[in-house]
Amino acid sequence: MTAVDERAAGNRAALLERLAELEEQLRLANAGGGDKALARHRERGKLTVRERIELLLDRDSPFLELSPYAAWGTDFPVGAGTVTGIGVVEGVEVVVSANDPTVRGGTSNPYTLRRSARAHDVARVNRLPFISLVESGGADLPTQSEIFIPGGRGFRDLTRLSAAGIPTIALVFGNSTAGGAYVPGMSDHVVMIEDRSKVFLAGPPLVKMATGEDADEESLGGASMHARVSGSADHLAVDEVDAIRLGRRIVRNLNWRKQGPGPSRPADPPLHDPEELLDLAPADLRQPLDPRDVLARVVDGSRFDEHKPLYGTSLVTGWASIHGYPVGVLANARGVLFRQDAEKAAQFIQLANQTDTPLLFLQNTTGYMVGTEYEQDGIIKAGSQMINAVSNSTVPHLTVNIGASYGAGNYGMCGRAYEPRFLFTWPNAKSAVMGPAQLAGVLDIVGRASARARGRDYDEEAAAAMRAAVEQQIEAESLALFLSGRLYDDGIIDPRDTRTVLGLALSAVHNAPVRGLHDGWGVFRL
Structure with missing residues (x-):
């Protein structure tokens, strides 16, 4: 068995275990x-x-x-x-x-x-x-x-x-x-x-x-x-x-009619088996996940027309359809978002609004890149432009967290605070201000600096206990079931059901008019 096969088998085993836990919770609710x-x-x-x-x-x-x-x-x-x-x-x-x-x-x-x-x-x-x-x-x-x-x-x-x-x-x-x-x-x-x-x-x-x-x-x-x-x-x-x-x-007797357009594309099934999404969904969020592989098992006919594929390659953008409904897709490819990714996202969101096309966000991000080089490169400005575009876009947004959703990346990729019409989560997904180890490390650095400033010795034993406790707390509070219990999503879904769930959601949103923001901006390069 190759390393890729072993990773796929491990992902599947971990996902099936989590799905069994979710099934038990649903049994209790029912x-x-x-x-x-x-x-x-x-x-x-x-x-x-x-x-x-x-x-x-x-x-x-x-x-x-x-x-x-x-x-x-x-x-x-x-x-x-x-x-x-x-x-x-x-x-x-x-x-x-x-x-x-x-x-x-x-x-x-x-x-x-x-x-x-x-x-x-x-x-x-x-x-x-x-x-x-x-x-x-x-x-x-x-x-x-x-x-x-x-x-x-x-x-x-x-x-x-x-x-x-x-x-x-x-x-x-x-x-x-x-x-x-x-x-x-x-x-x-x-x-x-x-x-x-x-x-x-x-x-x-x-x-x-x-x-x-x-x-x-x-x-x-x-x-x-x-x-x-x-x-x-x-x-x-x-x-x-x-x-x-x-x-x-x-x-x-309501004489009810939808006000949005109906499906306009062939709704043929994906060429690749959605069952394979269990192999792809990373049990360890440090593993790479190419969102194109996910889309190939979700969108109609596995057809995905990528927009700007050579620029901002940590974010994949492009056009597809799901159950006949056209969508624009923004999907994280390598976790971290750079300036180029943010600029690409802002432009793409404007294009989708220009054509009244709903947007699908596939979250798997650790956030925007930090460091001197990137600050000087304008990551705050570019990230703000992306978040601005998400905030003011008026086409329906659908979000699925398929991995990590940390930091301001959660905002730029249309997290709950940005009011997507629907937000669903895979069982392996996590979300928090940052990873548990990173957050505990930040608190440790701050604690050491504070001790030095007061001229006191740093209690290494107490610090180690604090780091362990914080990591445990953040890990527990970042899990999908914890977040879903507090209604930070609309439900945890089996990855194999992603296409069906998104199809139902897209049909629902088309009860209302689907219209992008036309009067507030034109398409421009940020």
């Missing part, structure tokens, strides 16, 4: 509140959250789940007690946000808010109808200090979606109490279920405490009352399946 909670839910004759979503979506259509690892590594359950994603209902791409009532009664914790807010953002910027599958006890009261004030954003988002002409639909499967009552209250279309849906600002106990009134749940907030008396329900369903049928009928 299990909801556990066997007992699920059994109680079943005894009440209710469908699970994922069964509701499956019935809502068109048969055999895909569901691109967003933020599935939300809250990993925190005190809250993986998934944050909710499910969000993009699916197809009556041929229309929609965002679905669904409470899981088996997890603490469907109550919202701080990560539930983050996951729901991300779903609202996806609906807004991509112009996707928004469907809420509601069964929630409101806020998780022990964490109310982290929920109450920011939680109001969810209701604001619903009204802003409606104001932007993006339909909002609420299917209420059970309790929707306290603040949760405003989800159906602020949705365009509302379906409630006879003898099941309960929507009120305050339940009978709180009403008794606040006013002294003895009220029963049905009179206070039952589905029949809201359909016949308050008018808060537009449709009264007989059961859960009927509610989903009514929800699908509502979508069918």
